[in-house]
Amino acid sequence: MLHQIDPVLTAAQAFLGERISRNAAIREQHSHGEDTNPPALPDAVAFVETTEEVAKILALCNRYRVPVVPFGAGTSLEGHVTPIRGGLSLDLSRMNRILEVNAEDMDCRVEAGVTRQALNAHLRDLGLFFPVDPGSECTLGGMCATRASGTNAVRYGTIRENVLGLTVVLADGRVIQTGRRVRKSATGYDLTRLFIGSEGTLGVITEIQLRLHGIPEAMSAAVCQFADLKGTVETVVDVMQAGIPVARMEFLDDVQMRAAIAFSKLEGFAARPTLFFEFHGTHASVIEQAKLAEALAQEHGGSDFRWATETTERSRLWKARHDAYWAALALRPGYRALTTDAIVPISRLPEAILGARADIDASGFTAPMVGHVGDGNFHTVILFPPEPGALERAWALDRKIVARALALGGSCSGEHGVGLGKREFLEQEHGAGALAVMRSLKATLDPHGILNPGKIFLN
Numbered sequence: 001m002l003h004q005i006d007p008v009l010t011a012a013q014a015f016l017g018e019r020i021s022r023n024a025a026i027r028e029q030h031s032h033g034e035d036t037n038p039p040a041l042p043d044a045v046a047f048v049e050t051t052e053e054v055a056k057i058l059a060l061c062n063r064y065r066v067p068v069v070p071f072g073a074g075t076s077l078e079g080h081v082t083p084i085r086g087g088l089s090l091d092l093s094r095m096n097r098i099l100e101v102n103a104e105d106m107d108c109r110v111e112a113g114v115t116r117q118a119l120n121a122h123l124r125d126l127g128l129f130f131p132v133d134p135g136s137e138c139t140l141g142g143m144c145a146t147r148a149s150g151t152n153a154v155r156y157g158t159i160r161e162n163v164l165g166l167t168v169v170l171a172d173g174r175v176i177q178t179g180r181r182v183r184k185s186a187t188g189y190d191l192t193r194l195f196i197g198s199e200g201t202l203g204v205i206t207e208i209q210l211r212l213h214g215i216p217e218a219m220s221a222a223v224c225q226f227a228d229l230k231g232t233v234e235t236v237v238d239v240m241q242a243g244i245p246v247a248r249m250e251f252l253d254d255v256q257m258r259a260a261i262a263f264s265k266l267e268g269f270a271a272r273p274t275l276f277f278e279f280h281g282t283h284a285s286v287i288e289q290a291k292l293a294e295a296l297a298q299e300h301g302g303s304d305f306r307w308a309t310e311t312t313e314r315s316r317l318w319k320a321r322h323d324a325y326w327a328a329l330a331l332r333p334g335y336r337a338l339t340t341d342a343i344v345p346i347s348r349l350p351e352a353i354l355g356a357r358a359d360i361d362a363s364g365f366t367a368p369m370v371g372h373v374g375d376g377n378f379h380t381v382i383l384f385p386p387e388p389g390a391l392e393r394a395w396a397l398d399r400k401i402v403a404r405a406l407a408l409g410g411s412c413s414g415e416h417g418v419g420l421g422k423r424e425f426l427e428q429e430h431g432a433g434a435l436a437v438m439r440s441l442k443a444t445l446d447p448h449g450i451l452n453p454g455k456i457f458l459n
């Protein structure tokens, strides 16, 4: 697509001033996310502060056919923010105001550039929290656009279940509201869910109405270590099938535990397959849930639970889990990481994880595994050296893990999204008919194809 950036720059400077930039360092910062795809420079970067500015920019870009790539914090893992066709990187990180909190209704409205950490810091004194917690410092707009989740999703749902409504700017600059401040509504098509997971290809999200949750009366974390991988994963299946309402159930294999012990100074633990649990509820219910889970773990060779009830100790454990990616990278200094994100129905998790481990062993890569296993979702952090052909071999391993997940009725991505990296699997996962409907939605909402072109769909 031929595009004309100069008239957009001239017109946008009138209302953005120096907040639209062609500075080389700023363009470089917006040329990639946290992924292994080759970077590509945008022609310019605009730092927007209001919905009206986004609307004006999009109307201009639509008129001059300039690609627009929304940019939150740039932490996505599949090449989502790389402007492969140039154009404008639209940085929303300065739209970081918390607009309203309705404590009685347990909801709030935020701008898209607010991070979940900033929101939770703001909510703490109100006895409320927002549970969706990817292991990165990312924006709520980016989380909506990638349909993100994290360790709490097994109990509180993903971002999809926690968004009530959105303000979205369409490709031609029209502004729409989706949803209302209610927990459910049976009216019309669900446009909120259409934009969630659309990866900046259907519209730019500028405001988000979120559900909040009360901080539970009691929270306690426990760690259980296992003799082998099989017993670990079978425990997960049993806990889910028993209906124990775990708030978090995270898996770290022996290699990831070795990394976490070194990186996060987790004294007293062995480099063995491990489950981190967290239980929320009343004091009595937390004890009951934990006893049930512990009994199931023991049936599969799990050790006694090691408890962390104090806030500092719980935070230390969960920080170690959230730092898993950086701990994995520290295992092989100078290497880079390709992260898989397969998800399978919970009963197929043992096959998926044991199969992935066999694939890793055959590949010769060091590739720690972690996972939000209560959802059936696990990641393999494939560490590859800076050598010709190594990235391609890492991709070959990723493809094997995805192929098995798809064959088991799963998906190539539980939470990271499609971007550039997972496009090749979409037809197999959804079928040609469903993919054609997705393409026609894209053509209707963005007829000139300016919004994050080249993402989600091949060609």
Ligand SMILES: Cc1cc2nc3c(=O)[nH]c(=O)nc-3n(C[C@H](O)[C@H](O)[C@H](O)COP(=O)(O)OP(=O)(O)OC[C@H]3O[C@@H](n4cnc5c(N)ncnc54)[C@H](O)[C@@H]3O)c2cc1C
Pocket (backbone or CB within 6 Å): 033, 034, 069, 070, 071, 072, 073, 074, 075, 076, 077, 080, 081, 092, 112, 133, 134, 135, 136, 137, 138, 139, 140, 141, 142, 143, 144, 145, 146, 147, 148, 149, 150, 151, 199, 200, 201, 203, 204, 205, 206, 325, 326, 415, 416, 452
């Ligand atoms: C160490 C690490 C751990 C991670 N752990 C998790 C995890 O546990 N769970 C998980 O789900 N993800 C995880 N991620 C991936 C990443 O953090 C998420 O995908 C996150 O939601 C991206 O948010 P962002 O603000 O960085 O978005 P960006 O990377 O800036 O953008 C992501 C996509 O969303 C679009 N976009 C951004 N903002 C908007 C907007 N306002 N309107 C429309 N489109 C927009 C972009 O165009 C792009 O397509 C992890 C990443 C890292 C590096």
